[in-house]
Amino acid sequence: MRTFVAIADAGRFQDAATELSVTQQAVSKRVAALEKGLGVRLFARTPRGARLTLDGQAFLPHARDLLRAEERAVAAVRPGRRALRVDVIGRRLAPAAVLGDFRRAHPEVELDVVTLFDADAAIDAIRSGTIDASFRAVTMPGSRLPDDVTAVRAFDEPIQLLTGPAHELAEVRTVAPAELAGHRIWMPGIVSGTEWAAFYGDLAAAFGLTIEITGPDFGTEPLLDTLAAAPSPATFVGERTHLVWPAEHGLRRIAVRDPTPVYPHSLLWHRDNPHPALGALRDHLGPARNRLSPGGTTRSGARTWTPAWVHPARPEEHDERGRHGRYDGHGRYDLHRRGGHR
């Protein structure tokens, strides 16, 4: 591919060969092999060089795309100055969607999305420089951030009720949390001790709900399958959660109001991480746009609810932007060595 593009740019096999530091014969053989593999002629050989055929013209932009994809793939893991790498709790949940927004708003930023096992692994990865940021709700009780990891309340996500078409509440537009007392609410796969368990535990306690967080997680599909089939259980999902389900299977999303539970997503990063794109991401998660005031109202005016442990530890207060150390962009932090980032 590289040879093909080089010839298309240079117009002559010989010049492309010089460019690529090989002989003209090698270039000729590469083109012959490519043309044989594709079954078409890519260049029209003329007395003064090579011109693209129609097939070659059609092929060229795709070849450039491929080389760009290779470039980006290498850049994603290049030690020293790689793309911004952000951990999300799941690729179909709100943080991933927010990162999609960010990517659209800043197409020039190289961004990679990864998923770590749990919040502790995420914090370790942030401290070691393996990832640049993480969306984790670490303000939960009992968790304590290391000094060199900074967190801000990034954005809040209203929670909705998800039911099958036969559910008692399937036809209502909105419900209040207190009205859900007595209904079976089923959230399998939530490991106790995690941020989710703390959130839904507090939610259940605050409104007298019964939330079954027991049982192993068989994945989203069986859960939705069960929801769609049976009239009894319901589950909570985030407003921006993507459900991949054939034609939604008749599932209903029901807004929760008076108050609306909102899940507080936080962004964590290393205090000394100088990755230039990290600032852009933090700026994107601007204070006003994405966060709801605790105990306040949504944009549409509805009252909101968040766990009590969110308010006292309002983490945005220690959003100090000082960047004291140096970071080699991939490996470990080095607070002493000088040296820039890309």
Add this chain to the structure above:
Amino acid sequence: MRTFVAIADAGRFQDAATELSVTQQAVSKRVAALEKGLGVRLFARTPRGARLTLDGQAFLPHARDLLRAEERAVAAVRPGRRALRVDVIGRRLAPAAVLGDFRRAHPEVELDVVTLFDADAAIDAIRSGTIDASFRAVTMPGSRLPDDVTAVRAFDEPIQLLTGPAHELAEVRTVAPAELAGHRIWMPGIVSGTEWAAFYGDLAAAFGLTIEITGPDFGTEPLLDTLAAAPSPATFVGERTHLVWPAEHGLRRIAVRDPTPVYPHSLLWHRDNPHPALGALRDHLGPARNRLSPGGTTRSGARTWTPAWVHPARPEEHDERGRHGRYDGHGRYDLHRRGGHR
């Protein structure tokens, strides 16, 4: 790359090896080579298979992108059922922009844009099936379409005047064609006998202009260079022509009104070409949306002008959608053999 993705999907080297019809050892060596080349570890080897590392997670979507790019590149030239291939007169002119619109409107359509030497080559390529369609103004006098090539007036493009900042007309908002009599208008590189020469020749004759179409074409850059530097010449450009010029160099686009000359772009295709995307393209160039009524008005209400030879030969009348023959999708037409397109 393919091996890497196969392992990421399968979760085990052995399964990927089976999938790829090679031994597990070969897969192991491929991964080792890739990891060595990148300088990072892509998989964490566990007792029951292989899990992606963080670098591997970041690498994976780019690897998939690369494989998709390869897939599309091959599809672009695959004999028998390749992507829709459309000829445009220049990549920065309006037809290319319209194809960009079409691509955005139909992201699922595989579309390749090529440029042929002249209208005759385009017609030959359409007849032989090498390309599927062409934007060429072949309704000019003296040109005659073969019976098996169909044309419709695809869209009309208003013409603007382009001047340097020192030009006498640089500050006006609009000019009438008749007001340009006596001004130097310079359009180098237009070969006499082509569709452009016919258009601008008629335009000059209709309003008493002097258009210099002599001189070789040194490309767009020297032309814009001259325009920007000297106070004297001006040139015509299409409304949708892309000028790539560092900060535009102070060039001014001046609308032409009373009447507005519009360039009639046509779409040509082979009567019997059954490529499914061709219909989508023709539908995209719907009758009402893109065409101005000859001698009528633009959307903004201004009167328009088109060469006289456009009106009598209103080609949309013979837009017959019959598809009589069969087409092998790449090579030549075959009006007898049965066989489908993709």
Add this chain to the structure above:
DNA sequence: CCAGGACACAACCATCGGTTGTGCCGATAT
């Protein structure tokens, strides 16, 4: 403690992809 599953390493070998040397072809100059 042993058996089995999964990946890595070693040895071997065919093929691939590079090099040098040469031939052919069309355009241009003499």
Add this chain to the structure above:
DNA sequence: ATATCGGCACAACCGATGGTTGTGTCCTGG
């Protein structure tokens, strides 16, 4: 008309690449 030259293709050759088979190591589960 013919010589020359620029540019690409073909042939012969050879080291590197990338596959195979065989074996080793490590972890897990019975």
